[in-house]
Amino acid sequence: MPFNPENTLWYDHWLQLKQNRSALLGLAIIGAFVVVAFLAPVLATHDPLVQNVSLRLSKPFENGYLLGSDDFGRDIFSRILYGARISLVIGAIAIGISLTVGTALGLISGFYGGTLDVLIMGLVDVMLAFPYILLAIVIVSILGPSLNNAMIAIGIVGIPRFARIIRAQVLAEKENDYVMVERSLGTSDLELMMVSILPNCMAPIIVQVTLGYAGAILSSAALSFLGLGTQPPTPEWGLMLASAKQFVASAWWVVTFPGVAILLSVLGFNLFGDGLRDILDPRLKD
Amino acid sequence: MIKYITKRLILLIPTLFGVVTIVFFMMSLAPGDPARLALGAHATPEAVEAMRHELGLDRPLHIQYLNYLKQVAVFDFGKSIKTGEPVLYELLSRFPATIELSVVSIIISTILGILAGIISATRQNSMIDFGAMFAALVGVSMPVFWLALILIMVFSVGLNLFPTGGRINIRLFMDPLTQFYLLDAIVYIFREGDFSYFLSALKHIILPAVALATIPLAVIARVTRSSMLEVVRQDYIRTARAKGLSERTVIYKHALRNALLPVITIIGIEFGYNLAGAVLTEEIFSWPGIGRWLYSAVTARDIPAVQGGVILIAVVFVLVNLAVDIFYAYINPKIRY
Amino acid sequence: MIKDHQTAVLEVDRLVTEFPTPKGTIRAVNDVSFQLHQGETLALVGESGCGKSVTALSIMGLLAHPGRISSGTIRYGKDDLLGYSTSQMRKIRGNKISMIFQEPMTSLNPVFRIKDQMMEVILEHQDLSSKAAFDRAVELLGMVGIPSPEKRIMDFPHHLSGGMRQRVMIAMALTSPDPGILIADEPTTALDVTIQAQILQLIRKLQEKNGMSLLLITHDMGVVAKMADRVAVMYAGKKIEEADVIECFENPCHPYTRGLLNSIPSNKKYKGANRLEAIQGFVPNLLELGKGCPFTNRCTVAMDICQAAFPSQAQIIEGHHVCCHAVNPTDADKGGRP
Numbered sequence: 001m002p003f004n005p006e007n008t009l010w011y012d013h014w015l016q017l018k019q020n021r022s023a024l025l026g027l028a029i030i031g032a033f034v035v036v037a038f039l040a041p042v043l044a045t046h047d048p049l050v051q052n053v054s055l056r057l058s059k060p061f062e063n064g065y066l067l068g069s070d071d072f073g074r075d076i077f078s079r080i081l082y083g084a085r086i087s088l089v090i091g092a093i094a095i096g097i098s099l100t101v102g103t104a105l106g107l108i109s110g111f112y113g114g115t116l117d118v119l120i121m122g123l124v125d126v127m128l129a130f131p132y133i134l135l136a137i138v139i140v141s142i143l144g145p146s147l148n149n150a151m152i153a154i155g156i157v158g159i160p161r162f163a164r165i166i167r168a169q170v171l172a173e174k175e176n177d178y179v180m181v182e183r184s185l186g187t188s189d190l191e192l193m194m195v196s197i198l199p200n201c202m203a204p205i206i207v208q209v210t211l212g213y214a215g216a217i218l219s220s221a222a223l224s225f226l227g228l229g230t231q232p233p234t235p236e237w238g239l240m241l242a243s244a245k246q247f248v249a250s251a252w253w254v255v256t257f258p259g260v261a262i263l264l265s266v267l268g269f270n271l272f273g274d275g276l277r278d279i280l281d282p283r284l285k286d
Numbered sequence: 287m288i289k290y291i292t293k294r295l296i297l298l299i300p301t302l303f304g305v306v307t308i309v310f311f312m313m314s315l316a317p318g319d320p321a322r323l324a325l326g327a328h329a330t331p332e333a334v335e336a337m338r339h340e341l342g343l344d345r346p347l348h349i350q351y352l353n354y355l356k357q358v359a360v361f362d363f364g365k366s367i368k369t370g371e372p373v374l375y376e377l378l379s380r381f382p383a384t385i386e387l388s389v390v391s392i393i394i395s396t397i398l399g400i401l402a403g404i405i406s407a408t409r410q411n412s413m414i415d416f417g418a419m420f421a422a423l424v425g426v427s428m429p430v431f432w433l434a435l436i437l438i439m440v441f442s443v444g445l446n447l448f449p450t451g452g453r454i455n456i457r458l459f460m461d462p463l464t465q466f467y468l469l470d471a472i473v474y475i476f477r478e479g480d481f482s483y484f485l486s487a488l489k490h491i492i493l494p495a496v497a498l499a500t501i502p503l504a505v506i507a508r509v510t511r512s513s514m515l516e517v518v519r520q521d522y523i524r525t526a527r528a529k530g531l532s533e534r535t536v537i538y539k540h541a542l543r544n545a546l547l548p549v550i551t552i553i554g555i556e557f558g559y560n561l562a563g564a565v566l567t568e569e570i571f572s573w574p575g576i577g578r579w580l581y582s583a584v585t586a587r588d589i590p591a592v593q594g595g596v597i598l599i600a601v602v603f604v605l606v607n608l609a610v611d612i613f614y615a616y617i618n619p620k621i622r623y
Numbered sequence: 624m625i626k627d628h629q630t631a632v633l634e635v636d637r638l639v640t641e642f643p644t645p646k647g648t649i650r651a652v653n654d655v656s657f658q659l660h661q662g663e664t665l666a667l668v669g670e671s672g673c674g675k676s677v678t679a680l681s682i683m684g685l686l687a688h689p690g691r692i693s694s695g696t697i698r699y700g701k702d703d704l705l706g707y708s709t710s711q712m713r714k715i716r717g718n719k720i721s722m723i724f725q726e727p728m729t730s731l732n733p734v735f736r737i738k739d740q741m742m743e744v745i746l747e748h749q750d751l752s753s754k755a756a757f758d759r760a761v762e763l764l765g766m767v768g769i770p771s772p773e774k775r776i777m778d779f780p781h782h783l784s785g786g787m788r789q790r791v792m793i794a795m796a797l798t799s800p801d802p803g804i805l806i807a808d809e810p811t812t813a814l815d816v817t818i819q820a821q822i823l824q825l826i827r828k829l830q831e832k833n834g835m836s837l838l839l840i841t842h843d844m845g846v847v848a849k850m851a852d853r854v855a856v857m858y859a860g861k862k863i864e865e866a867d868v869i870e871c872f873e874n875p876c877h878p879y880t881r882g883l884l885n886s887i888p889s890n891k892k893y894k895g896a897n898r899l900e901a902i903q904g905f906v907p908n909l910l911e912l913g914k915g916c917p918f919t920n921r922c923t924v925a926m927d928i929c930q931a932a933f934p935s936q937a938q939i940i941e942g943h944h945v946c947c948h949a950v951n952p953t954d955a956d957k958g959g960r961p
Binding site: 022122123125126127129130131132133134137138139141142144214218221222225226227228238241244245248249252255256258259262263266267270271274 | 424562
């Protein structure tokens with residue numbers, strides 16, 4: 001039978017997604033976010049790092065600053081565009097860490113069961129005993145505040161969720177006949193896990209990656225805001241807000257725009273993730 | 287019920303053991319020498335060495351670990367390097383501020399969240415429903431620290447309605463009774479007929495409570511809505527209508543009572559998060575709670591304080607979640623042990 | 624069998640109930656008329672999806688969204704219930720017209736004690752003190768055969784078995800000192816066979832005691848035989864035959880009614896049933912109904928005209944009406960078999 005994309009399950013899902021207006025809005029926001037991140041050097045009107053102290057705290061549309069300038073006279077608009085790059089990378093790497101480690105732990109735990117399962121799930125339970133942001137703060141404080149360490153911390157904090165989801169999926173898949181058949185045919189454990197079981201766990205993984213991305217952007221901004229993440233003068237959204245408190249009385253644009261950027265990008269991922277969850281994995285609905 | 291609670295408490299032991307172990311070994315990886323930090327940069331090497339011996343830092347790691355376990359078992363979490371006070375005391379003295387803020391914010395988010403969820407569910411797919419659920423998703427996506435700044439900018443600086451931080455006007459000094467300023471201030475109303483304490487405490491708590499309420503509010507609204515939609519489809523709701531009860535009774539008594547069961551779990555979890563250190567909100571509003579205390583311990587590299595503080599906060603978090611589970615089992619007549 | 628021919632307590636006339644869906648409007652009840660007389664039991668019979676439950680919910684004013692009654696009248700005494708306001712309707716529901724449902728396991732609210740659920744309906748419709756309402760509730764539970772009702776009343780629904788829960792539902796439906804009409808929608812379908820018989824017997828006994836009228840909705844001709852005075856058969860939203868119960872069993876005229884009777888094991892009343900027969904085919908999609916008789920595609924005696932037009936109602940004998948082209952009205956006097 002010739003391959004016809006219209007016959008696949010994913011095509012079905014795409015049709016459903018097209019019906020879901022808020023998910024499409026989310027996808028559009030994510031798309032815009034990615035485009036901005038890649039085209040930041042083209043779209044930016046200024047160098048995000050160049051200071052011009054004589055033009056500090058210019059209002060929006062003043063002195064050629066689209067969204068005004070900050071206390072060092074840097075262009076807020078350009079800094080926000082470059083900030084999208086940082087957020088995109090932080091999200092990708094943090095989620096990459098959570099995903100790989102979490103998936104590996106979940107697979108092993110679910111597939112082998114026994115003592116390994118007890119140990120791994122025990123670790124996961126202990127990690128979940130810490131409030132999310134608190135654990136991230138502690139990890140960063142040990143590793144030292146920097147962009148890389150913030151990514152690692154957020155990645156580690158996200159592991160338990162992936163591990164749990166994957167484990168539950170594996171336990172369900174393991175009971176299926178095809179696993180029995182392949183086992184009896186002598187397929188190795190690793191091959192069975194990677195080739196047969198993992199692809200069947202895709203739906204919840206995709207949902208969790210999307211929603212996790214939103215969480216990662218929020219957390220990294222929060223860490224930078226506390227001075228525990230990205231260090232100056234990097235144009236990072238949370239960091240841009242860190243010094244903003246002193247301007248609440250004088251320069252609203254310094255306070256407002258970076259937050260709008262965070263909110264919009266997080267909202268995009270949440271909208272899309274919510275829609276995906278409805279379509280791919282109704283069981284996960286709260 | 288007693289049996290169930292006992293079982294849950296016993297299951298708690300390995301988790302708490304794991305928490306202590308993980309925190310201990312993580313903190314032992316932290317750079318910096320606590321002895322040097324305690325004594326300052328100008329201390330002599332001999333003094334530092336003596337301090338290391340006093341703190342037990344010159345012994346092998348596994349001995350240090352066993353010693354720490356022994357200490358923790360009797361609620362000794364060591365002393366803060368910065369203040370020299372016991373960590374437990376430091377934390378407990380800041381706990382009332384956090385509890386007060388968490389309670390006020392969870393009350394706000396519970397009332398508004400449940401209301402929004404019901405309104406959305408009873409008008410499913412209307413513009414109101416769509417708007418409320420979009421707003422809820424915006425709430426979930428909200429960077430709370432930014433919202434806090436915006437609230438200060440608009441309501442404190444712009445409209446001058448509320449102070450920018452603190453718990454009460456510093457000129458008003460209250461005898462510490464409960465350390466919950468709102469309650470203490472009510473005592474002042476009765477004792478001295480003076481409303482100024484209460485008004486000041488109330489004004490101070492509103493903005494941080496609103497900021498902290500945003501995410502729980504959004505989550506509670508979403509869960510209430512989906513739970514209500516699930517419940518109103520049930521047969522017993524049709525029965526309630528067939529009995530001739532008013533729509534109000536059907537929705538607010540028969541449907542809500544059932545729909546709230548999952549919502550209560552969510553409220554508990556969110557309350558646990560707030561209680562366990564609303565670091566950002568407390569920091570921005572200079573609210574002297576445990577979140578702000580822990581953050582300053584982290585930035586000061588006060589290792590015993592961070593170590594003990596994190597363990598204690600995790601314990602509080604786990605206990606709150608346990609309490610929620612037990613309460614859920616208690617109010618749900620279908621669960622019997 | 625027909626008791627007190629003169630007084631119809633409930634008169635449904637040309638009722639049409641529709642459900643708009645994205646794919647088109649479904650007519651779940653299509654031009655259905657019948658009368659329920661004082662003290663009698665009318666069985667509304669048909670397969671699931673034929674509109675019998677929707678008819679009941681239309682009477683109660685409890686149609687689920689987006690269902691709506693688009694035409695017809697539902698006369699209760701002198702009034703048209705469709706003209707009633709919400710609050711007027713509430714005074715009828717659970718008081719003058721009560722309803723019990725198929726699923727006793729899920730029809731009681733799991734988070735309230737039996738006491739609360741019973742007293743609630745008593746206090747809603749009667750001017751009693753809490754104490755009096757409680758006593759009345761205990762009395763009712765005793766009446767429906769619940770042992771030690773004063774203890775059971777403190778239970779939550781999940782403490783009770785399905786049969787006991789259905790008894791509670793019945794007690795809850797009969798709180799009024801003068802219950803006019805009980806609508807029982809498949810009251811025994813979800814229960815064990817032995818419990819079924821007990822519940823049916825209980826309903827009969829209570830009916831004899833307080834003279835209420837019963838609209839019994841069922842797909843089970845065995846239940847019909849035990850309970851009904853009169854039978855109305857529905858198919859795909861239409862009422863296709865109505866007759867006295869004995870007439871219905873002895874002289875069923877519509878091919879569908881005969882099919883239903885054939886499908887009861889050991890039906891001794893209906894002479895033609897030598898062996899168990901299932902009706903061939905499926906109920907048509909209610910969205911794809913044409914102008915003709917909806918049974919045409921499954922009918923063994925279908926004719927060309929059946930596709931073209933729905934048959935008008937013919938009278939076989941007094942009180943026995945049928946809608947079928949194959950029934951020749953001129954043969955009606957002779958017993959009217961097509």
